[in-house]
Amino acid sequence: MLKSTRAAGSLAVALITASALMSACSGEAADTTATVIGTDDACTLENDIIEAGKVGFEFTNDGKKVSELYVLNGDGDVMGEVENVTTGTSRTLTVDLVAGDYQVKCKPGMTGDGITSDFTVTGEGGAAQAEPDRTITFDAVDFTYEDLDLTDITAGTTIRFEMTNTGDQPHEFEVLDPGGEAIGEVGATDPGETGGATMTFAAPGKYTYQCILIDPATGKKHSMLGMAGTFSVAPA
Structure with a gap:
């Protein structure tokens, strides 16, 4: 299970990376896309190696329950989410990611721990998440x-x-x-x-x-x- 860590820092890059913290980033232009298919018992990411930058996660709910998609960083923190994705519909979540290890999490029924898939981001792109004040x-x-x-x-x-x-x-x-x-x-x-x-x-x-x-x-x-x-x- 991913665990949280404590951090401290400055405000210098806070406004630059605010969009990476927003859960509703679907209108933001993406540098690359990644397909995620959710069912009632699986969360399948098409590619587990993704280039750094603004990644548009194209989430399709093929399950029988309403679902949601999360992107988690290596500490288990939520980098972004989309909720209320109904059966047979798709939503795009755009998150700005730097190199590192991450997970996508589908949550069928929008309850419980959800179902995760690991992926790795490589390359020099992306904007680092703001360091907290x-x-x-x-x-x-x-x-x-x-x-x-x-x-x-x-x-x-x-x-x-x-x-x-x-x-x-x-x-x-x-x-x-x-x-x-x-x-x-x-x-x-x-x-x-x-x-x-x-x-x-x-x-x-x-x-x-x-x-x-x-x-x-x-x-x-x-x-x-x-x-x-x-x-x-x-x-x-």
Whole structure:
């Protein structure tokens, strides 16, 4: 299983690489394309060696369930995602990748751990992901986020989020911008594990965080049971 690592750094390349952190990058021009076929029990990547740069992952859902596609880096962080891909339809997710090891993850039914396939990016292209200005660590337990301090965030800031699941079922941490678009996500993290994601807050405004995994006991999203909230990003 891929594990998260802690990092720190500067703002210098934050705005350049913000697009690599956005989950809805389908309108961005790609340098190369990669075909991903998802079914209810497989996630097949046509080529496992891809040239560095802006990669357009052309995801087709051939399963019977609605699905989503994630691109994960070597630390298990979500680099980009597309959600709500219905049966028989396709979506393109464009992510800017530098050389390294990655995974694609299909999540049929948009629940559970998902199905992964490994791939390697080679070459000199791509823009490195922004180094975070600071790290925010917190716990996910029951249907709350404990010790989650979202104060004093200004536009242009890049933050690494590290979430430790001290509860008894998987949790995630997704952040939506003022327009309702996801800017990043700590993916589904099992009890006892730690997950991470680096996000750049490009614009001021009211942001939303949530966990939309399903509680098996009630059939409700965790966000409906209290695992959601809002916070403000101030102008730079």
